[in-house]
Amino acid sequence: MKLIWMSDLHFEAEGLVLGHDPRKRLQAAVDFVAEHHAEAAACLITGDLVETGTVNNYNALQEFLNELPMPVLPLTGNHDDRTALREVLPLPEGAMAGFVQYRADFGDLAVLCLDTLVPGEGAGVLCPDRMGWLQAELEALGGRPAIAAMHHPPMKLGLPMLDPDNLQNGEDLLELLAGYPNVLHLLAGHVHRPCSGTVRGIPFTTAKSVLYQAPPPRPAWDWDSFQPAAEAPALTVLEYGRNGLTLQQCQFCDYARGGPAA
């Protein structure tokens, strides 16, 4: 079973974002998936679907996403507007009322999509309602394998400018997840950098952005000197089978396409 994972599209119906063209970059990603991975069961997008959370932007985004041969599993990031997103993009049945939080099943694998958005804040939180929903879902799985997907990483990644804006109650989430050894992997966006490791024994991966990348921590940078890294974007292909889970990061276009020089 194959899933596509994209993150941080920062889509805008018009104009550039930090010198990058979100429509060119997303079109390249969609074309790559349609050509090489059309049989994937779904495309998970871990938040920051749009740069500015307007219904107009979500409508324009949906026209691009409609070209994907598989359904989309959208999540909220700090740039998203929960209400506008829900107005435009369909969510799987059984989604929590008022949130973009739900479970999607692919055979025996469950993907738990978490809504970490706090409107108006860069950092994220999983409130008691959303945490309670997650605990109930984990119990209901009865040991079936699961992936937890969210925008804000619940752990520090050694990225001094980005770590302060991660999931503020990440420790609580990790404490909960660590009690369920059937949680195979944790996926997060937000940092626009490819990081992987383990936390509390849980393997994790963070995604490159479909649009622009954050620089590595060295050479040191701050928000005054911030410039997107001159790195090509990527998406990830997840394959789940008898022997476990594989994540392949795939570059879907070169740096120039949609980049500042384009």
Ligand SMILES: [Fe+2]
């Ligand atoms: Fe982002």
